[in-house]
Amino acid sequence: MSFLTARPYLQKLLVHRLAGIALLSLIGSVPVTSASERWSVKLDGRVRFYQATELGVVVTGTEKSLYAIDGESGDILWRRENERLVETDVAPVPGTDILLLSIEDDNKTRMEAADLVTGETLWRSNKVRGSVMQMALDQNHNLLAAVFVRDARGKVGDTLKRKAVIHLFDLGAGRELWRRELESEIEMMSTVWSDNDDVAFTLDNYRAPVFLDGRLHLFYEGLTSLDVQTGKDRKREKFRVNEEGLALTEADPVADERAIYLSGRGRVRAISRRTGEEIWQTKDLGLTPETILTSQVLFVRTGGQFTRLRDGETVERGPYGVSAIDVDNGKLLWRYEGADKGITNLALPDAATILVADRDDLIVIDASTGKRRSKAAHKVEKAAFLLLNEREEAVVGGRNEIAAFDFATGQNVWRSRHNPPGRGLLRTVAAVGARAASLYFRYGATATTAFRGVRVLNTISSLRWSGLAAHVTLPSLTSMASNYSREYVADRFSSFGLLSHAREVPTIRTPRIPRPSVDVEDRLLERLDPAHQLERLSRFLWRRQRLATLRGDWMYFYTELPKGNGLLGVNVNTGVAERAVSLSDLDERFISDEAAKLLYTARSNRLLAYALNERE
Structure with a gap:
């Protein structure tokens, strides 16, 4: 009995399977006393890259093949042999089960949309050239805007500029609707900062495109608004983006029912x-990397810490402060200019209060007047971010330390500091440390812990993807805290591959289109009976449902542990070190999956998973 012929039986079984998985997740697991390797899988060559996806599938590339691995079990779901891809050739489409692949054969390139679960090609296009850099998805109409760049490799330290091309696809029909090439070349950003002469470059230093009201908004050459139906300009304003060669110096767009709010120059x-016309414009406030929209006021942070494109160093740029703007007329209500260098992201514990930290102090600002109520010395070295924990304490953090405060009294509640290992290459230790600290911001933590008791507005509902989610290329934790995880996972999910048969009603019914033949080996699902197929598919769907509501509670530090170097996880609510993974040769590309409570790392031709919810 095949999966398709067994579909009626399987759909009835789906509810029971999901309920069983939910019960197991509530029961939890029995804690153990030491960190352990959960699984290890040997592949056909040195691991070149690995990416986690919403469904819990770890996409892994070697020198010879492309693999999809079940992140919880380590089972190989499928393998595509002779696909020698680099990380920027692979991009999971957010909110779907589609994996975009940029493939080169005989000096010809093509793009394939593959089923993430089976590896089967859903459709392909021979009109696309280059690697996928960023995406925006309109789930209401099954539209995907993908930004491609060709020859995006170079030497670290060099200024690499390329022309980007935007393609609009109908995901259901598998066809291209239009393409648009930018007029000028734009500066790109290295994925790593090393001595290698041949590294991948990305557009992670720009905001990803946004669908809104039948327009596609782009932020590469200033502001460009394209008609979704035709790809033609509806509004255009050119200005320099990423001032002074820095990444993400302009704020992510926010919107209410009347307007979309943007920053530039x-x-x-x-x-x-x-209408697409400008309603109002403020005077020059300086660099404006963060905006927070409430019902009547737009709060703007000016200045901060940014990643410098040429060398990856974190630099500070001012003027430093916070401004409040009337959303009706653009009038500047007040401006706080008492912050010093190193200003962090903003946090709003209630409608009357704004919190921010600078190099020395945690600052409490009255949201209605802009007056400083109080400040307290935080003594956190190189403070970079601010969050609110479940106890409504303000947590100030840097690369090696976090400290919690009662912001009403300024009292230091707890402090946890963990220095990096004393041995090892400085650049490697720094890269691993930045990667470790960034794990917290992967799971929507900022959106849920920076704003409590405040209705923060943003009616932009299109899903967006940037390579930043996979590469974690920004050493600046301030940029990560401000913007990184706002669109990580949405509640809605659109399936186009095998998963669409396991769901009772698709989001949008799409026509069946002929699928190109492709050589996919080691297909696990073909070897399973229908009941076990459904169990595996149900687990993917349940895992994604958990991920949509997941909030991380642990900040990780790369430090010395009793059994060698490794990651130490500190609970941001209590300051207690509750997790530890000893890995003396930790790959600096490691990734985590809080839904599965696993850490993934590579060693030569192996991909390995270690338990995160354990303590030495």
Whole structure:
């Protein structure tokens, strides 16, 4: 009995399987006393890259093949032999089960949309050239805007500029609707900072495109608004993005029912969603990397810590402060300029209070007047981010330390400091440390812990993807805390491959299209009976449901442990070190999966998983 012929039986079984998995997740696991390797899988060559996906599938590339591995069990789901891809050739489409692949054969390139679960090609296009850099998905209409760049490799330290091309696809029909090439070359950002002469470059230093009101907004050459139906300009304003060669110096767009709010050249603008015309524009405020929209006021942070494109160093740029803007007319209500260097992201514990930290102090600001109520010395070295934990304490953090405060009294509640290992290459230790600290911001933590008791507005609902989610290329924790995880996972999910048969009703019914033949080996699901197929598929879906509501509670530090170097996980609510994974040769590309409570790392031709929820 095949999967398709057994579909009615399997759909009835799906509910029971999901309920069983939910019960097991509530029961939890029995804690053990030491960190352990959960699984290890040997592949056909040295591991070149590995990426986690929403479904818990770890996409892994070697020198010879592309693999999909079940992140919980380590089972190989499928393998595509002779696919010698690099990380920027592979991109999971957010909110779907589609994996985009940029493949080169005989000096010809093509793009394939593959089923993430089976490896089967759903459709392909021979009109696309280059690697996928960023994406935006309109789930209401099954539209995917993908940004491609060709020959995006170079030497660290060099200024690499390329022209980007935007393609709009109908995901259901598998066809291209239009393409648009940017007029000028734009500066790109290295994925790593090393002495290698041949590294991948990305567009992680720009905001990803946004679908809104029948327009596609782009932020590479300033502001460009394209008509979704035709790809033609509806609005265009050119200005330099990423001032002074820094990454993400302009804020991510936010919107309410009337307008979309953008920043550029130090000014904040309100653009009418109905007409596309400018409603108001502020004066020059300086670099504006963060905006927070409430019902009446737009709060803007100016200045901060940014990643420098040429060498990956974190640098500070001012003026440093916070401004409040009336959303109706753009009037500047107040401006706080008492912050010093090293200003962090903003946090709003309630409607009347704004918190921010600078190099020396945790600062409490009255949200209605902009007056400072109080400040307290935090003594956190190189403070870079601020969050609110479940106890409504303000947690100030840096690369090696976090400290919690009662912001009403300024009292230091707890402090946890863990220095990096004393041995090892400085650049490698720094890269691993930045990677470890960034894990917290992967799971929507900022969106849920920076704003409590405040209705933060943003009606932008299109899903967006940037390679930043996979590469973690930004050493600046301030940029990560401000923007990194706002669109990590949405509640809605659109399936186009095998998973669509395991769900009772697809989000949008799409026509069946002929699928190109492709050589996919080691297909695990073909070797399973229908009941076990459904159990595996149900686990993918359940895992994604958990991920959509997951909030990380642990900040990780790369430090010395009793059994060697490794990662130490500190609970941001208590300051207690509750997790530890000893790995003396930790790969600096490691990734975590809080839903599965696993850490993935590579060693030569092996991909390995270690338990995260354990303590030495």
